[in-house]
Amino acid sequence: MSAATFAAVFAALYAAHTFGDHWVQTHHQACGKAASGWPGRLACARHVATLTATKLLAVAALLVFTDLTVHPAALAVGVVVDAASHYAADRRRPLAWLAEVIGKGEFFRFGAPRPGTGDAPHLGTGAYALDQSWHVAWLFIAALIIAAG
Template structure:
């Protein structure tokens, strides 16, 4: 059976273009990850996004005193509520940085991906980022896949007399967090790329 050389070249060109779109998006997602996740994150959100509990706290995460609770002018909320607010605010900021970078780079290079393609990738990145950064789901996953001892062993004491930090920079949980974000970023780039080149073959 004879093969049409022109058809073979067209398929090759299509494959190269699709891989190039994926590689570009993956590079943008990876290249902006640390800036969006670390530099653009508010310090208070980094500290409070993993909070849980029914006990009342102030907006900065410090425990609410009886006087604070009784004062109608002082805003208090449960620790869980503050944790959700902090995580959501961080994720929205993360998404804004990553989306701005994606639009800037792709447009500068003459490629305008479909909005639906970018939204799909953003939904994957941001939805999973929110779940991971609430910490308990990540810890449950770590334990389930046999990383529980690693998480317990690799903690950091930030100051003398303070309890060990099990989730911040330098800890096993933080490393697992970053690894998962980056792997999911590749999946998000693949989905975005697939949608971006759909019907353009």
């Protein structure tokens, strides 16, 4: 595995993640992806699909404009692993459960809207911080898979 390939792929995935998770994701996807039942599952799947497409475009641009190459199968596996981890986290209940199990439940709830209101006292929340750190950790794993191929 080339350290340069890993670093470049990780950077491309990270840049695409921050753009795709905040700019490409629609308001409907953001508000609906944690809802119960099929409406929530579909909103989350649509978000993950557009986010994954954004990441693939970033890696494709990296490969076109540099001399790097990656094995197509490794790219496919890495992107699928990342997409599956993103879907699980964005359904919210799995990440909330994990936070409770490892003693981070109070932090997960930090900054959440007060019960019975739709307000958010500030933009940052514990749930958001844990969500984004989860995604970045899986980007690291995906980049390792892609670079190792």
